[in-house]
Amino acid sequence: MAYLEIAGLKKSFPRAGAAPLEVLSGLNTKVEEGALLSILGPSGCGKSTLLNIINGLDNATNGSVTLAGIEVTTQTRSDVKISVVFQQPRLLPWQTVRQNVALPLQEMHLHAAEIRERTEKYLKLVGLDEFADYFPLQLSGGMQQRVSLARGLAIEPDLLLADEPFSALDEFSARRLRQEFVRIWAETGKTILFVTHNIREAVFLSTKVLMITTRPARVHLELDVDVPHMRNPDDDELFALEKRITGEFLEMEGGSVA
Ligand SMILES: Nc1ncnc2c1ncn2[C@@H]1O[C@H](COP(=O)(O)OP(=O)(O)OP(=O)(O)O)[C@@H](O)[C@H]1O
Numbered sequence: 001m002a003y004l005e006i007a008g009l010k011k012s013f014p015r016a017g018a019a020p021l022e023v024l025s026g027l028n029t030k031v032e033e034g035a036l037l038s039i040l041g042p043s044g045c046g047k048s049t050l051l052n053i054i055n056g057l058d059n060a061t062n063g064s065v066t067l068a069g070i071e072v073t074t075q076t077r078s079d080v081k082i083s084v085v086f087q088q089p090r091l092l093p094w095q096t097v098r099q100n101v102a103l104p105l106q107e108m109h110l111h112a113a114e115i116r117e118r119t120e121k122y123l124k125l126v127g128l129d130e131f132a133d134y135f136p137l138q139l140s141g142g143m144q145q146r147v148s149l150a151r152g153l154a155i156e157p158d159l160l161l162a163d164e165p166f167s168a169l170d171e172f173s174a175r176r177l178r179q180e181f182v183r184i185w186a187e188t189g190k191t192i193l194f195v196t197h198n199i200r201e202a203v204f205l206s207t208k209v210l211m212i213t214t215r216p217a218r219v220h221l222e223l224d225v226d227v228p229h230m231r232n233p234d235d236d237e238l239f240a241l242e243k244r245i246t247g248e249f250l251e252m253e254g255g256s257v258a
């Protein structure tokens with residue numbers, strides 16, 4: 001059985017005075033342990049909803065999500081450790097960078113020495129060890145996002161859910177962080193689900209791209225990216241894949257989009 005299996009997953013949200021809003025209309029996929037899967041789809045198609053269900057924060061209307069052999073619901077969890085990195089850094093402004101990264105570790109009741117060690121290690125990994133005593137608002141947006149990445153990684157999750165973590169950044173910072181992100185994935189060997197609406201980003205990062213349609217979402221395309229890491233962002237094969245996926249997207253949208 002696959003590490004993560006999504007089978008016939010449907011999700012609708014009730015609406016007052018109207019039929020329920022159908023968001024996910026029967027998603028199926030399997031993800032192997034250690035994969036870096038990009039979930040690619042347009043705004044509003046249900047990507048964050050999907051991550052919430054995988055994270056046990058919301059229930060499916062139909063179908064199932066199975067993680068390490070256990071069906072995930074809001075009531076039942078596997079013992080897979082999950083962390084989420086969001087589109088916005090969501091740091092506590094009155095706590096230093098170090099304290100922000102340490103907070104979830106304190107909630108895990110780790111020993112003080114372990115918390116100190118992990119905080120230093122992951123701040124170093126994202127290149128921010130020199131800024132540990134800064135407050136978030138003293139950092140640039142990209143640096144704040146790196147703190148949020150360090151906080152997500154310091155938990156040492158088995159599964160990292162990254163919800164458009166670079167989409168609020170300028171292209172220069174995003175490029176650098178993507179490289180760093182892949183390096184961290186390669187070093188830690190963890191399973192990552194990476195949500196994005198950026199086709200180039202999906203192709204550059206992942207071992208597999210799952211392209212979903214506009215709402216109600218279903219899987220439109222599942223594509224392995226068999227280019228070894230570390231990749232060159234200007235690799236011709238990646239360009240060809242990007243072009244192919246863009247073509248599929250235009251077809252999915254039912255015609256030409258300028
Ligand atoms: N808790 C909720 N209650 C009602 N409707 C919801 C809820 N959460 C999401 N939705 C609806 O589900 C649809 C999908 O939302 P979702 O946030 O999953 O999209 P997304 O693909 O993550 O979009 P984006 O790329 O803009 O972040 C939207 O129409 C949204 O209004």
Ligand SMILES: [Mg+2]
Pocket residue numbers: 047048049163
């Ligand atoms: Mg979203």
